[in-house]
Amino acid sequence: MNSNTFRMPAAALLAAGAVALLTAPPALATEAASGSGGAAGQGKAGAVVLRAGLDVGLLGEAVHVPLTATLNEVSAPATAEKTALTVTVDGAEQGNPVSVLRADVATAKATADTHGARAESNLANATVHVPGLPLLSLIQVEKVTSTAVCEAGRKPVAGSNVLGAVTVLGKKVTLSAGGPTKVEVPGVGLVDLELSGTRTTSTTAAAAALRLKVSVNPLKLNVARVEGEVVLAEAHCEAPTGPAPSTAASAPSDVKPQTASGATTPVRADLAETGSSSATPYVAGGALLLLGVGAGALLLIRRGKSS
Numbered sequence: 001m002n003s004n005t006f007r008m009p010a011a012a013l014l015a016a017g018a019v020a021l022l023t024a025p026p027a028l029a030t031e032a033a034s035g036s037g038g039a040a041g042q043g044k045a046g047a048v049v050l051r052a053g054l055d056v057g058l059l060g061e062a063v064h065v066p067l068t069a070t071l072n073e074v075s076a077p078a079t080a081e082k083t084a085l086t087v088t089v090d091g092a093e094q095g096n097p098v099s100v101l102r103a104d105v106a107t108a109k110a111t112a113d114t115h116g117a118r119a120e121s122n123l124a125n126a127t128v129h130v131p132g133l134p135l136l137s138l139i140q141v142e143k144v145t146s147t148a149v150c151e152a153g154r155k156p157v158a159g160s161n162v163l164g165a166v167t168v169l170g171k172k173v174t175l176s177a178g179g180p181t182k183v184e185v186p187g188v189g190l191v192d193l194e195l196s197g198t199r200t201t202s203t204t205a206a207a208a209a210l211r212l213k214v215s216v217n218p219l220k221l222n223v224a225r226v227e228g229e230v231v232l233a234e235a236h237c238e239a240p241t242g243p244a245p246s247t248a249a250s251a252p253s254d255v256k257p258q259t260a261s262g263a264t265t266p267v268r269a270d271l272a273e274t275g276s277s278s279a280t281p282y283v284a285g286g287a288l289l290l291l292g293v294g295a296g297a298l299l300l301i302r303r304g305k306s307s
Contacts, residue, residue: 041114041240043115043150045075045235047108047121047146047234049073049103049106049123050069050070050071050072050100051230051231051234052068052069052230053230054068054214054226055226055227056225057224057226057227058223059219059223060222061091063091065091067089067100069100072107072108073108076110076112076117077112079107080107080109081107082106083105083106084099084103085101091222092131092222093131093222098129098130098134099129101127101128101129103125105122106126108235115152116239117149117238117239118149118150118237119235119237120146120235121145121146121234122144123209123232123233124143126144127139127140131226132218132223133188133218134221138191138214138216139167139193140166140167141232142164142166143162144162144209145161146160146161146208146209146234146235147160148205150204152240156201156205158200158205158236159207160197160208161209162195168183169185171183173193175193175194177195179194180194181193181194187219188217189216189218190215190216191212191214191215193212194211195211196209203238205237206234206235207234208234208235214228214229214230
C-alpha cells in the first residue's frame with residue numbers, strides 16, 4: 001500500500017508533464033522585422049510675374065543705381081494678384097516713381113503637398129517701362145503664361161506661352177524659338193528678346209515666358225544708360241520626396257497566432273502551409289514519453305498487486 005501511495009502520484013506527475021508538452025509546446029523564438037517608411041516630404045513650388053535686375057547709370061555722373069524689383073513673387077502655398085509695380089530710383093526721373101509694370105491681369109500661384117507641386121504665372125495686356133523712357137515702353141504683351149508641374153513618381157513638366165502681339169521699343173516683333181530677336185532703335189538702344197523656354201530634370205521643372213536683355217541709352221530725365229535683364233511670367237517646382245520602402249514582412253491573413261504561457265507566438269508561415277511546424281519534435285517526444293510513463297505505471301501497479 002505504501003508503495004502504491006508514493007509511486008502512483010509520481011507516475012501521474014510524469015504523465016501530466018507529457019500532456020503539457022502536447023498541448024502547449026515551447027514558444028518559437030521570432031524576430032519581427034522592423035521598418036518604418038520615411039516621412040514623405042512636401043514638394044516645392046514658386047512663381048513670379050516679373051523679375052527685373054537693372055543697372056541705371058545717371059547722366060553726367062559716374063553713378064550707377066541698381067533697380068531690383070519683383071511683382072507677385074510667391075512660394076507654395078500662396079497666391080498673389082497685383083496689377084501694378086512702381087519703384088523709385090534715386091536720382092532718376094527727378095525723384096518721381098517709375099511705373100515698371102502695369103497690367104490688366106498679373107497673377108502668380110503656387111501649391112504643394114506630399115503628392116506634388118504646381119506653379120503658374122499669368123500676365124495679360126501688360127506694359128513694362130524702364131527709367132528714362134516714360135513715354136516709350138520697353139515691351140508690351142497681350143498675354144504670357146508659364147506653368148510647372150512636379151508630381152510624385154512622375155516626370156516633371158513645364159510649359160510657357162506667348163499669345164498675341166509683342167511690341168518692343170515701339171516696334172512689333174515676331175519671336176523665334178531658334179534664338180533671340182534683336183530690336184534696335186537708333187538713339188534709344190538695343191533689346192535682345194527671347195522665348196526663355198523650359199527646363200526639366202528628374203525632380204524639377206522651370207519655365208519663363210520671356211527674357212529680355214536690355215541695353216538702352218535714353219539720355220533723358222537724368223538717365224544715361226539702363227542695362228540688365230527682365231523676365232516675365234516665371235514658374236518652377238520640385239517634386240516631393242517619396243516614402244522610403246518598408247522592409248517589414250506582412251504575415252498571411254489566414255495564419256493565426258498560438259499562445260504559450262500567456263505569450264503570443266506567431267506560427268511560421270512556410271510551415272503552417274504544409275500542416276507542420278517547428279514544434280513537431282516536441283510533440284513527438286511528448287507522445288513517446290507519455291507511452292513510456294503509461295507502461296511504467298502499469299508495471300508498478302501489477303507489481304503492487306502481486307506483492
